[in-house]
Amino acid sequence: MTVSKVINNKAGISEATRQKVHLAVAELGYVVNATARALSAGRTNTLGIVVPSIGPQYISEVIRGADLAAREAGLDLLISTTQEDTEHESQNVGRLTHGLVDGLLMVLPRSVQSYAHALMHAHVPVVVVATGNQNSPFPLVDSDHYQGARAAMSHLLSLGHHRIGFIAGRADTAASLERFRGYQEGLLTAGLVPEPVLVEEGNYTQPGGFAAALRLLQATPAVTAIFAANDLSAFGAMEAVKELGLRVPQDVSVMGFDDIPQASQVYPALTTIRQPLTEMGRAGIKQLLNVLHGAGTVTDRLVLPTELICRASTAPPPAGYLTSEPLLSPG
Amino acid sequence: MTVSKVINNKAGISEATRQKVHLAVAELGYVVNATARALSAGRTNTLGIVVPSIGPQYISEVIRGADLAAREAGLDLLISTTQEDTEHESQNVGRLTHGLVDGLLMVLPRSVQSYAHALMHAHVPVVVVATGNQNSPFPLVDSDHYQGARAAMSHLLSLGHHRIGFIAGRADTAASLERFRGYQEGLLTAGLVPEPVLVEEGNYTQPGGFAAALRLLQATPAVTAIFAANDLSAFGAMEAVKELGLRVPQDVSVMGFDDIPQASQVYPALTTIRQPLTEMGRAGIKQLLNVLHGAGTVTDRLVLPTELICRASTAPPPAGYLTSEPLLSPG
């Protein structure tokens, strides 16, 4: 039909006919059947994004970025959750990549391994958002966890802190390990010695951060600053500081990592390392589009920079501590 | 082909052939093309859910419930966000309902009006999750905000509080209004008089709750309990209480509404009214399935009960306040 050409804005249609068709479409309430179009045209104009779950804020942010980028490109975004059910889900991934979507963005905080098979046989391009350094046979988008941690340490050290505790994340995520490495090397570069007693597991959760900070502050009351591996555990740490009758930041400074929306909404507002979550989603979709259009560049490993966001939860250490030991300038 | 029958588990196939087909499928790595199947069969085995955005926790919970229910029914869930872009999105809804999904669940905290046109012309069943009392031409799932607020007030009153502040939500949501009504009538039923000075706007946000609680406690230091219209503003209220050098719950009790996951993770853990968010998602999908299968019942207005979740943020008022005025038993 001529109608098809009008609807798809193809050339070779007189303006008069175009108008007539548009009128009729409006009158009849005609809406194209996306399924039929997809089958016929061989593409769906839909991109897929697979996430472990939609609960955690940082994943929401990635999705939001992907959603915006897809929308700008005039494509739909189909969100699929794995709910940790790898078995069933890798089947689902297979289905997605065979006719349902034109490209797939996998958000995988932990391992890409479980999907390797389904992904290798995908009929569409795949890009991985890793949130942690991983090897991947697909183009990968990540952020610079190590440099972020270094920036956090520089900030705390330059404020005059030298007893800095670290609340670790999940040991099974590369991101947590990288952040820990940044913490350690930050100390070393400043001429300080990492002490095991200053490191506690927080498991990336708020109660975990609370408990870890409690242990930290009770074992080493001289701690004047806490760097948590993510914002959630930093929230818990702030609660722990207050619970001990201390103030943030006057007595103890607290830093997080991620900059989820809530970081700016808690009291005091959290100083943190911003991970460009929405940009990571955007970048992932953009890479996908570049592959699809055969234009632009596809970077095998795109590592986005992190950034210090200075808010109200950090300050110089209390006067008593400030002069007790000279601070070596970092770097 | 016979293959089709095997894959769809149709009857009338010998076990031997079935095995042979399965083998070949595995060997060739064959995966059905969902698009073609959808076009041919006239259904997509996909349900759609439209949400304003995926950021807020309470929406994530609704999606999770919907996701689980859809998964159990062997259907996929296509999540679409409006990002408040009503114009563009109502077009999108039109597309969804014309071939992309077999049914649509609309999560609309505010108004269904903007989508009325697109929805009325939908070719598939539509169910609305409202989070607030609304009229709707479609089956609606909601929770009982009024009774929840009453339960919250009963809890606080029975603990001995009689100067109870309220942090309101957004005036443009029916849910907030219902919760406020529950607050007022809770007071009245207990023989107490609602005072305007005890009500502050919190806008459903954490900073909003913080500021509202600050105003509340400074204007009326005799306030011994704060009931916030949602958990987020309750978090802010808890921060405000601590900021004033008071303790939760020893000096001031704080209650929220929703029971988002974080409510159990903050310190002290938040006493709140649980809105069955995942169940609402589930129920919405279930209603959709009932319409689709022509079985079970479809309730025009399904109002799920709310529930008091007693945690650590509420306690009897400080001794000085307890006896200053006799408490009339509620009801």
Added chain:
DNA sequence: CTGAAAGCGCTAACAT
């Protein structure tokens, strides 16, 4: 510039 014909990959109804 417009219309007719073919076919995307599958399923449903109908033969064999």
Added chain:
DNA sequence: ATGTTAGCGCTTTCAG
């Protein structure tokens, strides 16, 4: 129990 035929609603290719 298996195979055959038609057609889902669209886009694409090719004639008018």
